[in-house]
Amino acid sequence: xxxxxxxxxxxxxxxxxxxxxxxxxxxxxxxxxxxxxxxxxxxxxxxxxxxxxxxxxxxxxxxxxxxxxxxxxxxxxxxxxxxxxxxxxxxxxxxxxxxxxxxxxxxxxxxxxxxxxxxxxxxxxxxxxxxxxxxxxxxxxxxxxxxxxxxxxxxxxxxxxxxxxxxxxxxxxxxxxxxxxxxxxxxxxxxxxxxxxxxxxxxxxxxxxxxxxxxxxxxxxxxxxxxxxxxxxxxxxxxxxxxxxxxx
Numbered sequence: 001x002x003x004x005x006x007x008x009x010x011x012x013x014x015x016x017x018x019x020x021x022x023x024x025x026x027x028x029x030x031x032x033x034x035x036x037x038x039x040x041x042x043x044x045x046x047x048x049x050x051x052x053x054x055x056x057x058x059x060x061x062x063x064x065x066x067x068x069x070x071x072x073x074x075x076x077x078x079x080x081x082x083x084x085x086x087x088x089x090x091x092x093x094x095x096x097x098x099x100x101x102x103x104x105x106x107x108x109x110x111x112x113x114x115x116x117x118x119x120x121x122x123x124x125x126x127x128x129x130x131x132x133x134x135x136x137x138x139x140x141x142x143x144x145x146x147x148x149x150x151x152x153x154x155x156x157x158x159x160x161x162x163x164x165x166x167x168x169x170x171x172x173x174x175x176x177x178x179x180x181x182x183x184x185x186x187x188x189x190x191x192x193x194x195x196x197x198x199x200x201x202x203x204x205x206x207x208x209x210x211x212x213x214x215x216x217x218x219x220x221x222x223x224x225x226x227x228x229x230x231x232x233x234x235x236x237x238x239x240x241x242x243x244x245x246x247x248x
Contacts, residue, residue: 006028006031006033007024007025007028009033009056009107010024010027010028010031010107011024013054013056013080013107015054015082015124015127015128015131016124019117019121019123019124023117023120023121027109027113027117030109030110030113031107031108031109031113032107032108032110033105033106033107033108034053034105034106034107034108035103035104035105035106036058036100036103036104036105036106037100037103038100038101038102038103039099039100040099040100041097041098041099041100042060042097042098042099042100042106043094043097043098044065044094044097045064045065045093045094045095045096045097046093046094047093047094048093048094049084049087049088049091049092049093049094049111050088050110050111051084051088051108051109051110051111051114052082052083052084052085052088052108052109052111052114053082053083053084053098053106053107053108053109054080054081054082054106054107054109055077055078055079055080055081055082055083055104055105055106056079056105056106056107057079057104057105058079058100058101058102058103058104058105058106059076059077059078059100059101059102059104059174060076060077060083060098060099060100060101060104060106061073061075061076061077061098061099061100061101061175061179062074062075062076062077062083062096062097062098063096063097063099063182064095064096064097065097070178070182071179071182072182073175073179073182073183074096075135075138076101076174076175076183077098078165081131082131083098084098085114085128085131085132086132088111088114088115101174101175151184151186151190151191151193151194152194152197152198152223153223154184154185154186155184155186155191155194155195155198156198156219156220156222156223157223158180158183158184159171159204159211159213159219160213160216160219160220160223162174163213163216169212169213169214169216170210170211170212170213171210171211171212171213172209172210172211173209173210173211176209177191177192195211198219201222202214203215203218203219203222204219
């Protein structure tokens with residue numbers, strides 16, 4: 001990639017949008033472009049954290065490997081989002097692996113270059129803190145969702161979220177259904193059962209990895225009614241506390 005294209009990519013990233021031309025010129029000399037084919041792993045759990053990454057296009061999965069083959073999906077990283085910064089500040093190895101779910105272009109910012117940039121630019125430091133805080137809030141909402149929502153609510157919440165991201169009611173699942181189940185902290189069997197129930201209720205139509213939400217407003221109303229019907233019984237409360245402890 002030539003200098004002009006790399007400069008354009010950097011200047012279009014929210015994190016670097018307001019840096020000076022001098023800082024941008026210095027940054028592009030240290031940033032590395034990485035292209036990953038679908039299914040390739042960027043790093044494994046336990047690898048030394050020596051850089052942060054920004055997704056230009058594509059989709060990255062962060063997960064925890066399992067000896068039983070049922071990996072736990074932690075997060076999906078989409079274009080414009082970054083990952084890996086927290087481990088740099090903690091000087092810890094990666095506690096997860098990163099895998100490309102689609103052909104993906106990444107920008108890798110080495111640890112020393114990132115720290116030098118943060119020292120030079122309070123604005124970038126503030127923006128990075130905002131990004132890390134936003135992701136922490138996202139994890140907290142996941143804990144809340146897994147603790148306080150039943151299976152139907154979680155699936156509906158996910159479908160509506162993907163619909164919002166893709167800007168259409170005819171959505172394409174970004175993950176295989178077993179990975180969607182892992183992301184929602186459900187078993188694959190439970191996810192399939194919920195999808196069948198939503199189909200039977202004429203709220204969605206399923207064709208392979210494509211799902212059509214017949215009426216988003218009706219799906220939201222259905223989700224709200226599920227919330228009202230989900231009571232905090234002693235049994236549910238015990239499950240919620242156990243889930244919260246698991247995430248903490």
